Amino acid sequence: MGESIIELKGLTKRYGDFTAVDHLDLSITKGEIFGLLGPNGAGKSTTILMMLGLTEPTSGGVRVCGIDATTNPIEVKKRVGYLPDDVGFYDQLSGRENLLYTARINRLSWRDAEQRVDMLLRRVGLGEASDKKAGRYSRGMRQRLGLADVLVKNPAVIILDEPTLGIDPIGVREFLDLIVSLSREEQVTVLLSSHHLHQVQQVCDSVGIFVAGKLLAQGNVVELSKALFSDREPYIIEACIDKTGMADNDPRIEQAKSRLIELADVTSVRIDECRFYIGSTQDMTATVARMLVDSGLGLKSLSVREYGLDDIYTKYFEGGESYGKTA
Template sequence: MNQPIIQLEGLTKKYGDFVAVDHLDLSIRKGEIFGLLGPNGAGKSTTILMMLGLTEPTSGCVKVCGIDSTVHPIDVKRRVGYLPDDVGFYEQLSGRENLLYTARLNGFSWPEARRRVDALLQRIGLQDASEKKAGKYSRGMRQRLGLADVLVKNPEVIILDEPTLGIDPIGVREFLDLIVTLSREEHITVLLSSHHLHQVQQVCDRVGIFVAGKLLAQGNVMELSQALFSDQEPYIVEAEIEGTTVVGTGDALESRLLELKGVVSVRIKNERLYVGGVRDVAAEVARIVVHAGFALKYLHTKEYGLDDIYTKYFEGGEVYGKTA
């Protein structure tokens, strides 16, 4: 998992005076699902085009599967599958016929192509619609067919550029679940480019926050949360308890909770208990509260999610330091 399969160093793309991608450094490990998160126009698609060798960088280096995409773009394309936001198919052909055509273009014999295509159609859940013309497919079905299309050549990396646009919520969940299953079972590296925060948080091992051509930060949600909210306690355990109005017992409880590793603050107001810290101490809080003789009526951990992190990065236009 530690071997980089995508490596970008100082990657820059300019169109005249406009800088679309600005000195981008990024390392994606083999087998992980990495989310490139940013608003439309941030430079995500331009970065992907440089990874695929479809446009040349102004400066910097891009390697995919150890291959320089600028110098050997065809070799990269042989090992990478790319799914754009809108997939084009021969609409008069069936889904199966489209996949067979792709398989033949990638050098599979007819028997090999049929075996692989039939297996993929079953894997993505389109076996019952395989003979239906692609022009009659729904948006969600087209994206599933597109995923099968990029998997035909057995790629090491798949790049998905806004793959869930226009799909209904149930279809989105099914599509993302399929991505995770394929990545875990086939050990495929996935780069998911999106501006949908909850979708990225749902499936990605790590996230890169990308805006105005710059990668502002990268890491998993916990790392980003701890880096951004260290002064605001990234975890807050909230509990409702009985017995805190008894003289002296509240102070004793507060003292015991403050002894917990990672706890920064404890606040008790009426029957509400708030414990702030740099890690999730919910289980330990519950144990201490109960052992102290209090009745625990409710307990919940508030953790800063990707929406909080995203908002924090763009508050007042501030740019925070990168995390590994």
């Protein structure tokens, strides 16, 4: 564990009776990619605004790079780049002019600004489109321009609020790859908020799950799933069988089910249409496959599922329902 670069202590924000962020404690290590995961309206954006000093917390404190963001937001904003969700640019200016404007607000001299902006535009793959009006950029291009915009000030931390919203899958992958490589090359700490589990799982070193203003769990994906699902089966084998020409209550299915459940490591078997879900304490794909084929069932596909953020998420959503109501 390195030194922590973002520290939230007892951070609370209330809007009237509504508590958007509730006594949040969080610390993010320098150089890591941290995913802030939560459903819409969980208070992710509010937390981010408080980190930048754009909103004052009701109580508690934020320290970014060792600086109090509430009392000294300018210093924090010098070191932190923030990409809001659905970032906007001045449509009448070209992408390059938009970035130059940001650079000059950050007190770069004209020459430095031009150099840095051109370098960044090439880096995010907008070198060709740099003189096109920003109003004519596609969503994905805008998002990449946003990333370049954030990097203009050469930040120590970048905060991305729902950066992949509304980009097509290929665009998302490229964008996330870009974030990872930037973070590794330039030693930038990245805080990424999202409600897209898979994307967070792909790129983040660690994850915080955030529901109704509370941080419910923090750690990397493996740790989280271990901690959360120790009481259940670690493996679920999903087998899809060929059911053409078979009746719904074909005896062979029941037979296979009873044989499977007799196996030592199998803890549960569930059948849903043509799919078997076999919970087990060990990876026994091969045994299951053999047994199904032996039972005279046509096996179409077989896969092992580990717990992912999806399940973690669902679990918290189920638990989070009550929070959602009280909030």
